[in-house]
Amino acid sequence: MTDGCEIETVTGSTTDPESGEVTDTVEQVYAGRCRVQQATTTAGETNVGEAELLMLSRVLQLPVATSPGVRAGHRVRITACANDPDLVGRLFVVRTEFAKSHATSRRLGIQEATS
Numbered sequence: 001m002t003d004g005c006e007i008e009t010v011t012g013s014t015t016d017p018e019s020g021e022v023t024d025t026v027e028q029v030y031a032g033r034c035r036v037q038q039a040t041t042t043a044g045e046t047n048v049g050e051a052e053l054l055m056l057s058r059v060l061q062l063p064v065a066t067s068p069g070v071r072a073g074h075r076v077r078i079t080a081c082a083n084d085p086d087l088v089g090r091l092f093v094v095r096t097e098f099a100k101s102h103a104t105s106r107r108l109g110i111q112e113a114t115s
Helices: none
Strands: 003-015 022-038 044-048 051-062 075-080 091-097 106-114
Touching (some): 022 075, 051 091
Antiparallel strands (some): 003 022, 003 075, 044 051, 051 106, 091 106
8 A cells, every 4th residue: 555644533623712713623543554446437416505516436445454443424634645646635534334354454435525
């Protein structure tokens, strides 16, 4: 695995009393090597209010031994990518978890909302 990512969970939020801006408080769950794969060649459309979002699905692979505790709902930020610099900085959400007894990597279904 030649890519890098950070995975975090939202633990709460704080509100700036002057601006009213809400900021999530997070806890890091994982930071290290990963691999991003395209799950399908199509994207799904989702409507949120009056906005139409294009949901892009990927599969995130992590080393099994060093990535326990990653769950659906956690946020993933790609921090390094050897072969596709456009992936760096992109933010995904873990949507599905796959598990098996003799896994060589932890596979997670992730999604990115685009407009």
